[in-house]
Amino acid sequence: MSDIAIGTAGSSSGGFSVRTVGIVVAAGIALFLGMLVLGAYAPDLRSGRNGGAHALSNAATGFSGIVQLAQATGRDAQIVRDVRALDTEDLVVLTPETGRTDMNKVIEQRALKPTLVILPKWRTVADPEHSGWVRYRGLQPTFEPEGVLAPKNDLKIARHPSGGRPLIGLSWMPADVHFAAPRPLQTMAGADLKPLITDDQGGIVLGQIGEHPFYVLADPDLLSNIAMRDPKQARSALALLDFLNATGAKSVLFDVTLNGFGRSRTPLKLAFEPPFLAMTLAVAAAVLLAGIQATARFGAPRRRERAIAFGKTALIDNAAALVRKARRQGALGARYVDLVRERAVGVFGVPARLRDGALDAHLDGLTDRARFSDLAEQARAARDPRDMLQAAQALHRWLWEKTR
Known part of the structure; x- marks a missing residue:
């Protein structure tokens, strides 16, 4: 229902602390610089x-x-x-x-x-x-x-x-x-x-x-x-x-x-000798500042908005639980067909005078692929929850293909 879990999740500690990672990174950078200097002056x-x-x-x-x-x-x-x-x-x-x-x-x-x-x-x-x-x-x-x-x-x-x-x-x-x-x-x-x-x-x-x-x-x-x-x-x-x-x-x-x-005199050695030493130090300082900016956050982090609000999520979950408990999944097919038809009328600007069969025939003429009337009939005939889900997905896909 949501891409963010409801409630407060338990915090789990990682394998390395921030301090340990910082020490490892600093040691790696120092060893790399030492290797460069020794390579230049060996x-x-x-x-x-x-x-x-x-x-x-x-x-x-x-x-x-x-x-x-x-x-x-x-x-x-x-x-x-x-x-x-x-x-x-x-x-x-x-x-x-x-x-x-x-x-x-x-x-x-x-x-x-x-x-x-x-x-x-x-x-x-x-x-x-x-x-x-x-x-x-x-x-x-x-x-x-x-x-x-x-x-x-x-x-x-x-x-x-x-x-x-x-x-x-x-x-x-x-x-x-x-x-x-x-x-x-x-x-x-x-x-x-x-x-x-x-x-x-x-x-x-x-x-x-x-x-x-x-x-x-x-x-x-x-x-x-x-x-x-x-x-x-x-x-x-x-x-x-x-x-x-x-x-x-x-x-x-x-x-x-x-x-x-x-x-x-090699290019690598010139980088550690005047007058190019100043440029090397400036580049090193810029890289250091960029690294600090990448690891230290400025200000509080902005949390992502929830896909579904807390109240709506609970309402949807409760409604779904009632339908499953009453074993009325099979009766939802006709209602979902009516819902998709109403959305299609509004989206495609279907004339208001068209009703029932004429309306379905108009929707069938919008595409050469799947016909709305055939998909609606499959949804009405579905009684098994799995068949109902497949029919509903087919109707949703039909509407999505028309509006994309």
């Missing part, structure tokens, strides 16, 4: 402890030791992940790991500024027992270090046993720059290469290319972590960095962009 947060030959590596072939030692002795040693930071007058140390490393852009950027390129030497594999460590598998082919500066600078690499003998520096170099030769020793030779440090046979270990402060270190073991075990080698390494640096320099920069640890 490449920048890599530790670099992959056993490579670069300034983030703790392996024997890495250079994290000289970085930490320089910082501990008051030198401003910095690890560079952004190529834009290489535009400085301070010394920049480049550590390409293979001859296939693209050095063109960095060399062009550092052409007239103090730069030290450390050539690769060792072929290693990861140590399965210690994360970030490596095991030696021999020396790299000579074409790897030779290809670092090729083809602009044609270097020839040589290796030979050194016996740990002292290396020879220029007379005007600081006295603290006094290295013992690594074993084996890697040296180089080139047409435009000026020797700064050599071995006892004249092989160049540290050289300068051209007239600009662009230096090449043939053997990385002078500055690698393996060299930092010896206090004399470590002291000489610091003195060498000071000697190669520009006058009045404040920092020593160790580049790791060539080793795959540079900061890349």
Whole structure:
């Protein structure tokens, strides 16, 4: 009788309270935002402890030791992940790991500024027992270090046993720059290469290319972590960095962009950095306000009106109960026919002069489908409540089809 139940229905509590749902939603939003931030900055947060030959590596072939030692002795040693930071007058140390490393852009950027390129030497594999460590598998082919500066600078690499003998520096170099030769020793030779440090046979270990402060270190073991075990080698390494640096320099920069640890600019990262950060915060605030508006109702809710008022519902229910109790459902057919006929006369504007059979004949002519007289006869003949209901529904459908 009504789409809203009569009376007050018992309240039932849901499986989750409003507070619980709010906490779950807030936690989900926070985790989603955290995932976005980590996804944007994950490449920048890599530790670099992959056993490579670069300034983030703790392996024997890495250079994290000289970085930490320089910082501990008051030198401003910095690890560079952004190529834009290489535009400085301070010394920049480049550590390409293979001859296939693209050095063109960095060399062009550092052409007239103090730069030290450390050539690769060792072929290693990861140590399965210690994360970030490596095991030696021999020396790299000579074409790897030779290809670092090729083809602009044609270097020839040589290796030979050194016996740990002292290396020879220029007379005007600081006295603290006094290295013992690594074993084996890697040296180089080139047409435009000026020797700064050599071995006892004249092989160049540290050289300068051209007239600009662009230096090449043939053997990385002078500055690698393996060299930092010896206090004399470590002291000489610091003195060498000071000697190669520009006058009045404040920092020593160790580049790791060539080793795959540079900061890349992505659309997702731009959303969390100025000037786009303001727009991101504005969008987040708008979404937050929209969510609050969707969950918090402003004012009292408007209740839907009942399809049938309380008094009419009770009257209809009582009348239906009396008819069922008296078992008079079968006698309702003729009365319902009269009711539908009267409504049809008013709806279709049937002339008032038509009566009985003439009226039914006029109603039959309104459609080519079901005839009113046939439906009326079925309703009058119905005695079973089910037949009566079907006949009444057929009459109602006939009237509805005419008025729609």
